[in-house]
Amino acid sequence: MSDRGKTAKAAKAEPAKRNSIPLKLRVPEPPARPGQAADFSHIKLPAAGVTRRPDVASQPAEMHDLAYGLVRVLNEKGEAVGPWAPKIDADLMRRGLRIMMMTRAYDDRMYKAQRQGKTSFYMKSTGEEAVPTAAGLALDDTDMLFPAYRQQALLFARNWPMLDMMNQIYSNAHDRLKGRQLPVMYSSKEAGFFTISGNLATQFSQAVGWAMASAIMGDTRICATWIGDGSTAEGDFHHACTFAAVYKAPVILNIVNNQWAISSFQGIAGGTEAPFAARGVGYGLPALRVDGNDFLAVYAATQWAIERARSNQGATLIEHFTYRMEGHSTSDDPTRYRAADERQKWPGGDPIERLKQHLIKLGEWDETRHTAQQEEMEKLVKDTQRQAEAIGTLQAGQKPSPKTMFEDIYGGEPDWRMRKQRQQFGI
Amino acid sequence: MSDRGKTAKAAKAEPAKRNSIPLKLRVPEPPARPGQAADFSHIKLPAAGVTRRPDVASQPAEMHDLAYGLVRVLNEKGEAVGPWAPKIDADLMRRGLRIMMMTRAYDDRMYKAQRQGKTSFYMKSTGEEAVPTAAGLALDDTDMLFPAYRQQALLFARNWPMLDMMNQIYSNAHDRLKGRQLPVMYSSKEAGFFTISGNLATQFSQAVGWAMASAIMGDTRICATWIGDGSTAEGDFHHACTFAAVYKAPVILNIVNNQWAISSFQGIAGGTEAPFAARGVGYGLPALRVDGNDFLAVYAATQWAIERARSNQGATLIEHFTYRMEGHSTSDDPTRYRAADERQKWPGGDPIERLKQHLIKLGEWDETRHTAQQEEMEKLVKDTQRQAEAIGTLQAGQKPSPKTMFEDIYGGEPDWRMRKQRQQFGI
């Protein structure tokens, strides 16, 4: 191999003559950690009603400001104000309130069930219920949903039976997923609710493909997908935005920015450098930043995006700014990494409380009805839980048949290895 | 599995009452295909000098406009105008001119060598030489380079021996890569030139890691990386931007938008929805769009980014707007997918011609010297080629020793399988 070295002498230019300072790495830190007081002073919530509403036919290039604003409809007095205030009747709002309350009651109960050892895992959506609820109600029931794992309210919005969901949580004999999936990873073709993946972000670009298919086939159905703030860092997010922009796919790309990804605050995903909505601007996508705890704002933004999608104006990216009020999951203890009083100090309010106040303000709701509905929800959840547990829980009762373990891997007849393994397994 | 079905009846809301129009898929098309006249009317080249130059200490949020502008210094009269005109002396410009001419002569010759069957593959950078040349001269020689495959001029800018490069093209006995890599996939640690990957885009996020390491170690060296317009669609691009923004890594992220990715025009990567530079805005990165055929503009933009990086202000994304004048590679025939007269009609000019005119205008160059330098370059390339071919080409002469095939897979002693396979191979 001889004198390869010799050929390779680079005649170096003279060294640069400059005063170099040592480089340093910046690692973003949240404003407060355990033992410190929560600090939300960096969060600027514009007043409700101030963010403009561009015409649905506007070009993305004309609305970059929307990615840096915040669509808010409900003000502190419980009024719906400004150009985004949607024209929806009280029935629909009451339905939204009911679904959010149902979700919260369901979450509380299932969380406890996990703590009682009846299942292995659970994830709540507490504080974020408006995001899936309002979107679920704005979309048609025939539109397709590609959710992440914190949009269980979508199923309630589609009147999907709670019992079916609980059976999944318990991996019992009636679990339509045959006990295969971790709790909360629902799936229902009938509900137009795509099988939730344990692998973050993958649904985001799949949804774009679904929307492309709908467009190719000249269908009228659109779809929507959701992703967490932390998960936006995955390549799938980028592929989704690229494909959606290039093919003008009729899809609504929702980022649920609840400010945390397990123990990592949104700055670790780049959320303190630019709002997540701004990512969309770079692709030429229309991008909205929305108060995710404001049912009416989410509803209005979704409607706007739906109109664009249905009229072949393509995709919209929506960042829903919200807050994860509880731990990441039953495996998590948030007091180990964030200030203890964060939830109390969070300035964005509670979506249920805010919609309730609005309905009361309108004279369409009152405390008595609210209390009654609260009790109704708790009873509904409890009764359904009893039914589900009568079938079985992860630890007790009827399980799916073990032989289903070998099914649905491929269609058609089992091949040699499957036959052999079934036989070894004793079926 | 009984009555799982029964639990699953969703009470569907009544169907939406709206006039739905059929959806359709938009597939972007370039303005002209073979048989049609080239059309660059969609390209708006602002006059040289009009794009503002923000202070190096400005915040990214204050300069979104730069991603939509175009930094141009050389005007049609060959003058350097406006705030970006760099203060560099004629020697450096002459060096730039020389490197670009060397690159073009080298490309022409190696392209022909492939056509003559002396190697398997070649890729030219014709028309894009200013991008790597100006950056290579602006950076310190100790800064690290993570190139794609069309930045061969970087090696010339670092005075790397042409013979060493040709030996790689020929996979001959003196190829420092031992004949392992496809031609043009250079690598030189001594030159600070990272091993080029056949897998697109991977270097982009690796470069960010290198820059993070430099920052962690309190070093003063920064790095730069290059990616094609088409390749920006890969997830690695997104990871690079995210990590660069989050950790304020001292890296320069260069997109070489030559408007084509093999047969796909830039619209397939989303380039017609928003300029590629705009991608950076979404992450909160400062982003510049630069005339890639303007040596002085590329130099100035790179210098600006270098200053930011060296002063711990983090990464800059630069889109170099240029044009791929030739086919993608020796395997490609561009007349099959783009208008025959595109190259002639391309309004951005030739980077060599433009720098030459500027030097002549300054009185620092003339046609005689240019012709002489052209001949000198051709002779240099020819002589070096003769030397390289005296060692060997892919088909003839001295090859690396076949036993090297089994080396450098792991460090240390070969394991059992490697020993066995070497033995089977007969070494």
Next chain:
Amino acid sequence: MTTMNMIQAINSAHVTLMEKDPKVVVFGEDVGYFGGVFRATEGLQQKFGVTRCFDAPIAEAGIVAAAIGMGVYGMRPLIEIQFADYIYPAMDQLTSEAARIRYRSGGEFLAPITVRTPYGGGIFGGQTHSQSPEALFAHVVGLKVVIPSTPYDAKGLLIASVEDDDPVIFLEPKRLYTGPFEGHSTDGVKTWAGHPAGEVPDGHYIVPLGKANVVREGSAMTVLCYGTMVHVCLAAARETGIDCEVVDLRSITPLDVDTILTSVNKTGRCLIVHEATLTAGFGAELAAIVQQECFYNLEAPIDRVTGWDTPYPHVFEWEYFPGPARVGAAMKKMMEA
């Protein structure tokens, strides 16, 4: 019947599929107007329009994900990854998604996608245009892995793959695109004209997945192979004069174990040949099955001739490629055992 090379046969499969079913959609890098860097999709965009065959961004994971979404919608996406070496960015979408969607949804959602990709060496492509990653996909339950060795099979298997409801990785031995190749790098180029499997029906037919093809009957030993290696093994059999039974597996998932075992039980010897690197290659699985199922009939250890455990080096393409000389030597050695 028309004489076709493998590219033409693949192209013809596309036309047949797209004419029959409006839900078949084709996309990938450079597959639209240009018709693909290997010309497999030539003319499809012109014939079926831009929304049935179109260029995709350079994002293999995005391409596979979009195909999955379309499959979930109810379409049958037939996509191209430009080289098998570039399929790795899509590994998560293939492994965690395409392969799992049927299972994790209790059988409700399907991902009936077919991922075509040229693989293998022999065209001086260097280490990033020559790889054979089939073993990775064979390990992922839920995926099917299909590898044709002739134009006839390529068309029939591709149609079967697209009409199959499961995700299929369809690996095309690029060295066979224009002619059968027996592994003699210095031989002149042969075309498919004259080869019986170069005669391809114009319309619809399938070659079923999971049915191996005994391309040469013999009694001295069984040779298991697929793709380019089928032709190399036939050449080696001819050149050594050993009466080999050469089995073209055609698909490695599903695997036609019955044909394999019948053959090895008959011959008592088994040689496995693939172009991929040895360690944990699919040959290992074949050896593991055969030694277990034919233990008492085996007269010699099962041997594997494969690409070396190195990347595929540019200049040493032919030293790396498991050609007829190496295969023949292994055959002879096995007969002496």
Next chain:
Amino acid sequence: MTTMNMIQAINSAHVTLMEKDPKVVVFGEDVGYFGGVFRATEGLQQKFGVTRCFDAPIAEAGIVAAAIGMGVYGMRPLIEIQFADYIYPAMDQLTSEAARIRYRSGGEFLAPITVRTPYGGGIFGGQTHSQSPEALFAHVVGLKVVIPSTPYDAKGLLIASVEDDDPVIFLEPKRLYTGPFEGHSTDGVKTWAGHPAGEVPDGHYIVPLGKANVVREGSAMTVLCYGTMVHVCLAAARETGIDCEVVDLRSITPLDVDTILTSVNKTGRCLIVHEATLTAGFGAELAAIVQQECFYNLEAPIDRVTGWDTPYPHVFEWEYFPGPARVGAAMKKMMEA
């Protein structure tokens, strides 16, 4: 010596490495302030500062790519992928990059990265928190694949991995984090206290890569295993009373073939046990090597007991897990052959 569980041993390896070499840098999802979802990096940020141990964006490919860049710079990145099930997005950076950089640069550039990731089942994690993807990495030349089975080995192997100049995939059997686990799902939780390999030196030591550990000597048969299965196989040997020689491979690349062959040549029988799915799993490679090298000494077909060729189902975790009952049955059957 301190009694440590496997998490503590891994944490101690980090401290040892970071104290010794300022170029060791640790990052990954949730590994910084919080110390990792399994607490393996607890206290490191507090001790070494935010630029030596920090949180990363949720982008496994980005994490691996950044580590590669740092490795090229000259650092020794020690990174965590939160679950092995989430390593697939990084497949391209691992396969096309980390594994190839030394080779394609003619030995000039290195990627001395170590990728730690918890793998395997037994914690009711369902199909996306239980996978064992080691075979995929074993097929990629240029990568090393290391799998400890005790706290002592975990620390020593991890230090050896980080100090190695090659990229290492370090798979941690998460079910062993807090105690040895023999596969009886209903047993009470055992801790590492009392287990000899739960005694771990506080300072620097290495367990070399490529050296298997004969954890039980025996003459009746050889059992090849790694990770959680080591304990399962020991239990099965005890419960069946069969005099097995149990070999803990510790690393599958490099593989200690000498120890394997010596043992099988002695016992004449070979059982292979892993938790990953069967087809094209690493057991196939082991069977292929052993049948070839020990052909004339084998008294029975080599058998494999593994996870089924299905995803890892949530509710059927223990039906899927290759526990001591299934392993013991295979042992008995093999002795009858």
